[in-house]
Amino acid sequence: MEISGLQIVLVFIVSCIAGMGSVLDEFQTHRPLVACTLVGLILGDPTTGIIIGGTLEMIALGWMNIGAAQSPDSALASVVSTILVIAGHQSIGAGIAVAMPLAVAGQMLTVFARTITVFFQHKADQYALQGNMTGIDVCHIVSLFIQALRVSIPAVLVAIFIGTSVVQNLLSAIPPVITGGLQVAGGFIVVVGYAMVINMMQAKYLMPFFFLGFVLAAFTGFNLIAFGIIGVVLAIVYIQLNPKYNSGQVVAGGNASVPADNNLDDDLDA
Amino acid sequence: MAKQEVRLTKGDRFRMFIRSNLHQGSWNYERMQALGYCFMMVPIIKRLYQGDDKVQALKRHLEFFNTQPFVTAPILGITAAMEEERANGAAIDDTAINGIKVGLMGPLAGVGDPIFWGTLRPLLAALGASVALTGSIAGPLIFFVLFNIVRLAVRWYGIEYGYVKGVNIVKDIAGNKLQKLTEGASILGLFVMGALVCKWTNVNIPVVLSSITMADGKVVVTTVQDIVNQLMPGLVPLILTFGCMNLLKKKVSAIWLIFGLFAIGIVGFAFGLLK
Numbered sequence: 001m002e003i004s005g006l007q008i009v010l011v012f013i014v015s016c017i018a019g020m021g022s023v024l025d026e027f028q029t030h031r032p033l034v035a036c037t038l039v040g041l042i043l044g045d046p047t048t049g050i051i052i053g054g055t056l057e058m059i060a061l062g063w064m065n066i067g068a069a070q071s072p073d074s075a076l077a078s079v080v081s082t083i084l085v086i087a088g089h090q091s092i093g094a095g096i097a098v099a100m101p102l103a104v105a106g107q108m109l110t111v112f113a114r115t116i117t118v119f120f121q122h123k124a125d126q127y128a129l130q131g132n133m134t135g136i137d138v139c140h141i142v143s144l145f146i147q148a149l150r151v152s153i154p155a156v157l158v159a160i161f162i163g164t165s166v167v168q169n170l171l172s173a174i175p176p177v178i179t180g181g182l183q184v185a186g187g188f189i190v191v192v193g194y195a196m197v198i199n200m201m202q203a204k205y206l207m208p209f210f211f212l213g214f215v216l217a218a219f220t221g222f223n224l225i226a227f228g229i230i231g232v233v234l235a236i237v238y239i240q241l242n243p244k245y246n247s248g249q250v251v252a253g254g255n256a257s258v259p260a261d262n263n264l265d266d267d268l269d270a
Numbered sequence: 271m272a273k274q275e276v277r278l279t280k281g282d283r284f285r286m287f288i289r290s291n292l293h294q295g296s297w298n299y300e301r302m303q304a305l306g307y308c309f310m311m312v313p314i315i316k317r318l319y320q321g322d323d324k325v326q327a328l329k330r331h332l333e334f335f336n337t338q339p340f341v342t343a344p345i346l347g348i349t350a351a352m353e354e355e356r357a358n359g360a361a362i363d364d365t366a367i368n369g370i371k372v373g374l375m376g377p378l379a380g381v382g383d384p385i386f387w388g389t390l391r392p393l394l395a396a397l398g399a400s401v402a403l404t405g406s407i408a409g410p411l412i413f414f415v416l417f418n419i420v421r422l423a424v425r426w427y428g429i430e431y432g433y434v435k436g437v438n439i440v441k442d443i444a445g446n447k448l449q450k451l452t453e454g455a456s457i458l459g460l461f462v463m464g465a466l467v468c469k470w471t472n473v474n475i476p477v478v479l480s481s482i483t484m485a486d487g488k489v490v491v492t493t494v495q496d497i498v499n500q501l502m503p504g505l506v507p508l509i510l511t512f513g514c515m516n517l518l519k520k521k522v523s524a525i526w527l528i529f530g531l532f533a534i535g536i537v538g539f540a541f542g543l544l545k
Contacts (some may be wrong), residue, residue, distance in 0.1 A: 020295070023294055023295060024282075026292075026293070026341055031413070033398050033403055036409040037407070050409060051397075051401045051405050053402055054403040055403065057395050058396065061395055064387040066387065068336065100528050103525060115320060119390075121298050121300055121304065123331060124305050125329075128328035131325045133312050134327070135447070137327065140296045140305055140309040141292075143296035143305070146294065157397055169471065180539045181540060181544075182532060183545045185540065187473055187533025188510055194467050197461050198460065198511070199515050200383070201388050201456045203453075206456055206460050209460045209461055212464060212466060213461040214467055214504065214508060215464075216464075217466075217467075217468035217469040217504065221501075223308060224399075224462070228393060228397070231457065231462050232454075235457040238457055239454055244446075245450060260510070
């Protein structure tokens, strides 16, 4: 499928938004659910975009930036794989398979962007000495825009070349055993994301709740909302009954009269 | 110093709130969120300081800073309150302000990471994705709208809370309120992860163990998957999950695990072991 000029402009805008989302981590526009849906809308097939988004989102469930560690990049993976599936007429399984190397490439690009941003950090130091706040704002916004470009430039290149016969031939040369295998793997690849989330909690003593969830899912037909409600109830009951918190209230009250705290209060009230 | 009293308005804090949506825009490997922090403090500094005081304030907030982005809100509120006191003559030095920032960013990241990245986002994303797999636009909308409502509420009320409570907030963080919230979120997160491992995965091992022709001529085929399903549905994904957890702890990167599982899928499919 040829992508029109207007669509390429829209792909550029959406991939900029996705790229900015990936560094900000605020609006979540870099998450597959959002980015794939938007690209699907642009290319005239929102349903496929939403399904790719849902599939990729489950795989990327545990991709998170903690401290200074960068996770695989969902922004570039989402945008480009959706273009490949819709405009390149690929199966969703193949799109997901292509998304993974793209996530690695995107990760490298964001590390690169975050390194060159050091330059703007130093530039901001100079503006601070001049008391130039507009300069500081510009440094911040330009850095943000670098992150937008590191996704939108590759995405636009793919969008331009996707209609060419070379790319089409390359894509259709993938043997069926690969696409079939990728489809099968799609069923259990999500466990990597689950494992990342579980590891992140670092709470071995709470693992009984994990097994309870597992067994309940195995032998009931509850949906996710039901699991969410049961999980909240379990958490509340656990905290209400936990002796650690029941004796803890007294300790917290005692802390309030520690002299050091009062000094800080006085400083503020002065 | 007999200076005229300067007060921050709600509008100043609101402008800081708006800017806080771009907090991590200039994240870099040298000072991480430092420039972002200064960027958010600009409306506050603009209101409070002139001349050399302004330069000092800008420099002060270009120091190293890094935490989970949303929990920065109460820290912003506190530092705004401290700067306001300082501008009105209180003896608050650079060390006190930076001490609060550095002192809070660690403990708050310890709360923010498991609550937002470990529980809230995966849960809403899984909910959204399960709806999205049917092709419904409701899936992405559920995720996007709910997550951002919570996020914006935390950002705005966090700033106001930090601003009103000032340094007293340190007591709240040391107390067990946040610990309760973190532990509760972890319980919810782990419980739902258990359900996801079992139900939102798909493994089928079609290897035939026995094929019996019944008296009435019907053929009953029993595969490995049938046996597994009788014992414990979801057993294979459970084993895979624990395998991944172990490898991740051994610093194997997630993307290699994904490629490894792709390889297993392709090989298994080629030999008819997986379907």
